[in-house]
Structure formats: C-alpha cells, structure tokens
Amino acid sequence: MKFLAFFIMLLAFVACTDSDKYLHSSEPESIIVSAYMTPSFDSIYERGRADTITPGDSLIFLTSIYPSKSVWSQKYYWTLDGNIFANEYNFKSTVYTPGTHEIVFVFVDYFGDTLSDTLSLTVASPPALDVQNFIPADGMQQVDPYQILHFAWNADDPDSIWNLNYHFMLYENGCDDSCKPLADTIVDRSTFSYVNGFKPLHEYSWYVRAYNEIGQESIEEIAGRFFVRGFNNESAVLGFVKTNTPVDVDSFYITLLDSGLNVVKKIEQRENTFNIGALAKGSYCLHIGLPHFPDFKTDTIRFTLLENQVLSLDTVVLNDRGVPRIASITGRDTLAPEDTLKFLVTDGGSGIDLSRTIARLDGISVNQMTLSNDTLSVPVSIPEASWTKKILVISTHDLSGNEFHKSFYVLPKTTLVEVFVD
Amino acid sequence: MNIVIFNVVSLRSKINRLVLDICLAFMAGVVFEACLDVPNFPDLSGKIQTIEVSVKQGNETYNDPLKINASEDAQLLVDVPSGVDRSQLRCYWFNAGEALDSGLTYDVFTEYMLSSIFRENFIPDKVVLVDREGNSLEKDLQVIVNAPPVLSDSTKPADGDTLWATPTTPIRFSWYAVDRDETVALKNILLVDSQAYNVGTLQSVQQSGFSSGLHTFQVVVIDSYGDSDTLPQRTFTVLDTMEAQ
Numbered sequence: 160m161k162f163l164a165f166f167i168m169l170l171a172f173v174a175c176t177d178s179d180k181y182l183h184s185s186e187p188e189s190i191i192v193s194a195y196m197t198p199s200f201d202s203i204y205e206r207g208r209a210d211t212i213t214p215g216d217s218l219i220f221l222t223s224i225y226p227s228k229s230v231w232s233q234k235y236y237w238t239l240d241g242n243i244f245a246n247e248y249n250f251k252s253t254v255y256t257p258g259t260h261e262i263v264f265v266f267v268d269y270f271g272d273t274l275s276d277t278l279s280l281t282v283a284s285p286p287a288l289d290v291q292n293f294i295p296a297d298g299m300q301q302v303d304p305y306q307i308l309h310f311a312w313n314a315d316d317p318d319s320i321w322n323l324n325y326h327f328m329l330y331e332n333g334c335d336d337s338c339k340p341l342a343d344t345i346v347d348r349s350t351f352s353y354v355n356g357f358k359p360l361h362e363y364s365w366y367v368r369a370y371n372e373i374g375q376e377s378i379e380e381i382a383g384r385f386f387v388r389g390f391n392n393e394s395a396v397l398g399f400v401k402t403n404t405p406v407d408v409d410s411f412y413i414t415l416l417d418s419g420l421n422v423v424k425k426i427e428q429r430e431n432t433f434n435i436g437a438l439a440k441g442s443y444c445l446h447i448g449l450p451h452f453p454d455f456k457t458d459t460i461r462f463t464l465l466e467n468q469v470l471s472l473d474t475v476v477l478n479d480r481g482v483p484r485i486a487s488i489t490g491r492d493t494l495a496p497e498d499t500l501k502f503l504v505t506d507g508g509s510g511i512d513l514s515r516t517i518a519r520l521d522g523i524s525v526n527q528m529t530l531s532n533d534t535l536s537v538p539v540s541i542p543e544a545s546w547t548k549k550i551l552v553i554s555t556h557d558l559s560g561n562e563f564h565k566s567f568y569v570l571p572k573t574t575l576v577e578v579f580v581d
Numbered sequence: 582m583n584i585v586i587f588n589v590v591s592l593r594s595k596i597n598r599l600v601l602d603i604c605l606a607f608m609a610g611v612v613f614e615a616c617l618d619v620p621n622f623p624d625l626s627g628k629i630q631t632i633e634v635s636v637k638q639g640n641e642t643y644n645d646p647l648k649i650n651a652s653e654d655a656q657l658l659v660d661v662p663s664g665v666d667r668s669q670l671r672c673y674w675f676n677a678g679e680a681l682d683s684g685l686t687y688d689v690f691t692e693y694m695l696s697s698i699f700r701e702n703f704i705p706d707k708v709v710l711v712d713r714e715g716n717s718l719e720k721d722l723q724v725i726v727n728a729p730p731v732l733s734d735s736t737k738p739a740d741g742d743t744l745w746a747t748p749t750t751p752i753r754f755s756w757y758a759v760d761r762d763e764t765v766a767l768k769n770i771l772l773v774d775s776q777a778y779n780v781g782t783l784q785s786v787q788q789s790g791f792s793s794g795l796h797t798f799q800v801v802v803i804d805s806y807g808d809s810d811t812l813p814q815r816t817f818t819v820l821d822t823m824e825a826q
Contacts, residue, residue, distance in 0.1 A: 302751065
C-alpha cells in the first residue's frame, strides 16, 4: 500500500516538471577547439596557424574553445613535435631548435573524446654572408672586357639544414636609371660567371643577397665593384657629380688639364656622371662647374693615372660658395624716397626666395615685400615731416646658407627747412 | 542415543581438522616453492639480432653509405655488439654467391679498386654471420668504391712565382682537378693567405688586393662523397708596380 502511494506521488512530481526540456532537447552542441599563435597582442599582428621565427623569438600561443572554456574537460595540453609543451590554454614561449615543428593543442572532454588543433612553426636563422672576402675583391682593376668573369662568395646557413639561394645583380655604373642590370638572377650556388663581356674603361658593380628555403634574407649584402681595362694600356677617370644643395642642373662642364696645364679634354654634358678616356698614364687636374650656377665650385682635383687604370673619383661634390647679391636698380646705395623701392637680388647658386629675405627700415621690419624673378619690391613709408635719411638694410641667404646684407640710404621727402617752415 | 550424537560431532571435527591440515600443507608448499631459486629469463643479449657493417679507412669510419676511398686500403668490419663472444662467431664474405673470405674483417686493397673488373669481383656484396649453435644472419652490402678527385700539380701562379701587381691588379689563380667518377659536382676551395673562398665548381678565378711581399695559396677539391685532394701550399711574391716606378 505504501509502495503504491509512493509511486503515485512520484508520477505526480514528474508530471509537474518540465521534463521535455531535458528528455527531448535538441542534439548537444559539439565542442570545437582552435589554436593560434601571434608574436604580440598588438593589433598590427594577426593570429595565424603557421609562422616563421628566428630562434629565441617568443610567440603567444592561444586557444579558442566553443562554446566556452568552461566546458568540462578531463585535461588539455600542448605538444611540440609530440612532446609536452605546455599545460595552459594560453601561454608565451619560444622554440630554439631550427626546423619546422608541429605544435598541437589537445583537449580531452568530459566524455574522454580527444579534440585537437595543429599549428606549424618554422624556426630558422637567416643566412649569413661574408661581406669582406669575395671574388673579385672590391675595386679590382684591369678586368678583361672580353673574358668570362667569375664571381664567388662565402655564405653560411647557421642552422645547417636549409638550402641557400642567392640573388645576384650586376650593373654598369654611370648608367642612368633606364639601364637594365646586366644580370639579375637567382642562383643556387655561391658562384656566378658572366660571359657577355664588358665595356672597356668602365666601372661595374655587383651585389649578392642570400635567401634560405623559407625565404629569410641575409642581413648582409655583398657589394663589390670592378673596373674594365681599355686597349693599349689606356686609362680613364670617371666619377659622379652632385651639388651640396639640390638644384635643377641641366648640364655641367668638365675641363681636364695635364701636368703642363694644357687642356686635354673639355666636355659639357647633361648627365651627372662622367667617364673620360682613353687617357695616357700621367698626372692630371680636373675642373668641374655648372654653366648656369657659377656659385657651385669645387677645388681643383689632382690625380695620377697608372697604365690600364680606371680611376674612380667617386662622388665629386660641387659646393655653393657664392653669396647672393643685392643692388638697387639704379645701381646706387642712396635712394630717392619712393613708396616702393626696387632692388635686384641675384644668386648664382642654390637660389633665394622671399622667405629668406628681410628688409628693415631704421630697424623696423618691412612687410609686404614681393619678389618677382630677380626684382625685389620693398614698400617703404617715408613720413612727410621728416628731414633725416632713413637706413634700409636688406638681408638674404640662399638655400646653402650663404648670407648677404646690404645697407641703403633712403632720402627724406622734405628738407629741414621745409619741415620747420610748415 | 546421546553417544550417537557425540560421534557425529566428533566426525565433523575431524573433517574440519583434515581440511585445515591440507590448507596448511598447501600454504607451506607455496612458501617452499617461493623460496626455490627460480631460473632467470633466458639471456638473449649474447645473441646478435642484426648485422652492422662499417668501412674503416685510416682514422675514418663510414657505415651509411659504405664508402671506400679507392686510393687507400680499407677494411670492411662486422660490428659485434659488446657482450658477444667474437670467438664463437664465424663470418663469411661473398661476391656474386661465391665466398671471398672469412673473418669478421675483410681487407680491401687498393689493387681491388683499380678497375671495374676487380671491383665487381673482389668487393663483397653479402656477409653471413654464423654463431656456435649454427644460427645465421646475412646482410646484403652495397659498397661504394669512390675514386677521389686528383689535383694537378700545375697551377697558376706556379710555386715560387714572382708577379708584378698593384693592390688592385687581378691575379689569376687556376688549377685543374679530375675525378674518375664525376666531373660536375667537384667542390673547390681556394685558400689565399689562409683565407678560404668557396669557389664551387670554378677552377679559375681572378683576385686582387695583394700587397707587396710573399703570399701563399692552396687548393682543396672535394667530391660528392667527401673524398678530397689538397694541393700543397704554394707561395708567390708580389712586387708592387707603383713602388717599382
């Protein structure tokens, strides 16, 4: 009887509960685990599933678990190439061993099911290049224009596991930007042979960078140059001209004199590189100037050429040594009183502009000056009731910093007598 | 009637005692058995499971691959693990099914490597190891007989040469190396004043940067099996053209 009563009560209790919610709920949500790595939490770094680092670089390893990390689990851990790496959801660590590693996040859920996500991490050091010792040595002269030239260099893979490739480039120096490199190639050995010959009495440059299999580039770059000999023991001098202050140069002239100061060559050309040959061995001096910018000057360059030598003067800098000049349009320093005074302001170098020009009338700055071409207009206000001369000082400096000051006297509009009579 | 009842009880008591005695005897037997000297599991450490063969040449040992430098005598060795009684082993070396020799070592003389005929007939392709009980193990061998590269004595500059040069004048270094087995994979290393330049397959390069005075150079050529030839160090003297002028 008691049992029957208990059974009826149990039925009543079950009927009162919302059992459908539990007994007929939809399929349980499946758990999804994801793993990521990122160099930093900084927003510029993206989370990835594959990455390449150098030994010692730290990475942050992250997990994402759906629906949440509060899902019951038996255990979770990370492995690195099958060995336990960490027992945390998120952590920061590094890997030192070079190679490509498999990093796995393993999650064993409450029911013992194992879920995992795999990351790929490559640890590698960039290749190293010997930038001191290579063939041909930097600055080699007398390269035969018609023979094969062999290049060789020393490289090292610090990890000793990667194959190296090299980006080899060969240029003719003094060629403008439109010139293509003579060689621009990837080679899998640390040598290169150029078979197409060279222009006599010219300078060439070559560059090498190393890359390992995973695309890491060497920090260093080999840079070498060599000079090609001419015929009959001829020599040459070459160089590059630049000004200390940028100006729009349309041409420059070069005068080459021998030891007896006889003009050997006189050249005017548009390019800012020069290559003067074929010359006999001996002592020379060189003058370089800009026809439209006489303020740019260089000291006389003296040099001696040996037989078969191509001498590179590298960069010859023309310095703006001339100061700007200021003169009144009348050519006089004492000026008649006018509302606007006009002056000629000229510079044979880097040039002047209004922002670098000031005028003071009796020590007071003059505003609203204008500069049109080389004419400076200075508006001055000469009081009617003044019989004294005013001093106008105009100062200007060019882009190279060469300064010039000039003082002028501005006559009064009235004389002393006129002032007192009035 | 009382006497009968007593006898039944007495019988039960005897049976119980008998069972107790049997149990005690069994336990004593178990204890006794436990005290016996149980023999160890058979020791298999003295048995050879696999054959390992290596090449010994000079101070070098090679086993993967089995490579012999054809210019030097060598020995093929069966590597016997420590703990194995070598005197109980018999070893036979075979070539094309014919026994060449017996013993744990096989001497490979340079004469065997001079020609392909000798190589095909005197270099073992199988080794068989037999123990005292008559158990045998065999292993197929692939012995590589590698002819090392050979550098010619003729070089530029020649030993003792005097050259006129400025520090920017190129000096051509050239040499010649041959290898009976291969021609393309030779790796050349030029050492100039002890500075090594890995010049790959090149056997002629120009280098500058030599000051006036005595200089040295040397060449090492290495084939793909690591066998090499080294040219004795050569010297050359540079006289500076500019100083002379």
